[in-house]
Amino acid sequence: MLIDGEHYPAVIKSALDVLERQYNYHVAGAVFIGGIEKISGTDSFAELGCPIIREPDPLKGIMAAIDQFNPEMVVDLSDEPVVGYEKRLFFASHVLTRGLPYIGADFWFYPPAFQDVLDKPSLGVIGTGKRVGKTAVSGYICRYLDEAGFKPGVVAMGRGGPPAPEMIAGSKIDITPEYLLDLARAGKHA
Structure with a gap:
């Protein structure tokens, strides 16, 4: 789970409770990815009841959390200004390469499903935009x-x-x- 300091820890805890109660999610750990507006210190997230990874480089923290906690998905509870859409898609693309869904309040990205259809080595050149080369x-x-x-x-x-x-x-x-x-x-x- 990705969290930031732009939300009060009690609000994050409430979101966790909803995820566990309504969706049967178990939060294995969290990554603090920045922002300090609504936190008071290093123990601000103690009430979440899960291990918190703090890494100066948020992407390194996310990848470390995936390795450490072996989650089934990554839930992003962060928001702007800490994480805008460009950074969020950057994080999502890295999470998807690990074969994990990346979800948030208004989005759900699934990793691509690959099928073995060739006997020879293959390479995919993909893009969703027109005229990108x-x-x-x-x-x-x-x-x-x-x-x-x-x-x-x-x-x-x-x-x-x-x-x-x-x-x-x-x-x-x-x-x-x-x-x-x-x-x-x-x-x-x-």
Whole structure:
């Protein structure tokens, strides 16, 4: 559980009681991630009844807590100004790499579910934004692997693409601006 000093310890304790009583959660430990406005000293969180990790680098504290307490999920009770959305998503991304859900008052992030579908090594290039360079990075990686003697393949899928994957042998065609325009004119995803 992530806590801050911008909430009175009694308020945090009340939230813990609700988590335990209504949701049957057991709090194994907490990480103090900053803020001192509403705490009076180092023993301010004694009433929480769980071990508290205090680490100058909040991310190190979070990762240490995961290693030490082996939780089933990470519950974030912090708020702005201690943790804004950018820092929260930064923490969430690291927690998700450990295979744990990251939840808060108005969000719930699940770790991605990976499936073993290939017999060969694979690499995922993912992104949720448009025009962030996913295709360019994938192309660069393929050229690099090709020059190293491998025979890479790319599976590109997205909301704007064709309904079914299309096989394109990139090494056997000349991809020019005119080629791409012809694809677009034919209604294909170029």
